[in-house]
Amino acid sequence: MLFLICAGCTQAIAVTDAHCFKGKKGEDLYYCSACKQKIDVAFTAETENPNLTGAIILGIIAGIVSGAIWCLVEIQANMRVGYIALGAGYLIGYAVVWGSGKKRGGSLQLISGLIALLSIVGASYFSTLYAFNKYVAGELGKDGRTLPGFVWLSPFDSDVLSAMISPMTLLIWGIGIYIAFRVPRSRKI
DSSP: OOOOTTTTTOHHHHHHHHOOEEEEOOOOEEHHHHHHHHHHHHHHHHSSSSOOOHHHHHHHHHHHHHHHHHHHHHHHHHHHOHHHHHHHHHHHHHHHHTTTTSSSSHHHHHHHHHHHHHHHHHHHHHHHHHHHHHHHHHHHHHTTOSSSSOOOOOTTEEEEEEEEOOOOHHHHHHHHHHHHTTOOOOOOO
């Protein structure tokens, strides 16, 4: 009879009693039934009683911070830098997990995805608004006039939406939101 070593307790286990899983580096890990059950219990406990208030608060803070950084980078670079949405997705996802008491699960995935959506669209809106105001001020400056103040535009205006959204933008936004949604998912072995 062939024996393997349990990756959890390092005891010898028969091949017929071993549970095989892929490790982080792609290697095969073998667990005895007792160790597998302990891992299953730990992962189940990880989804129970999340602190939703903490998750929402830290998620919103991460969304505001990542959105502000994104908007500032686009203003300084004077161009669209949509790939920041990927980092925003990770930041928001991990902030939601941390704020929930290091819990995971479907409700946290929805919270994280929604906050990422609002943050990403908000950052793009403010960046577009800044670019519009800069352009109008430049055009008025040609005639010696000045912009009387910051001009606010409706985010639902078709011209604003067409300036904010392109197929590539939607793809990058979608990836960022997917990352935020995926980070707090339940783990399984």
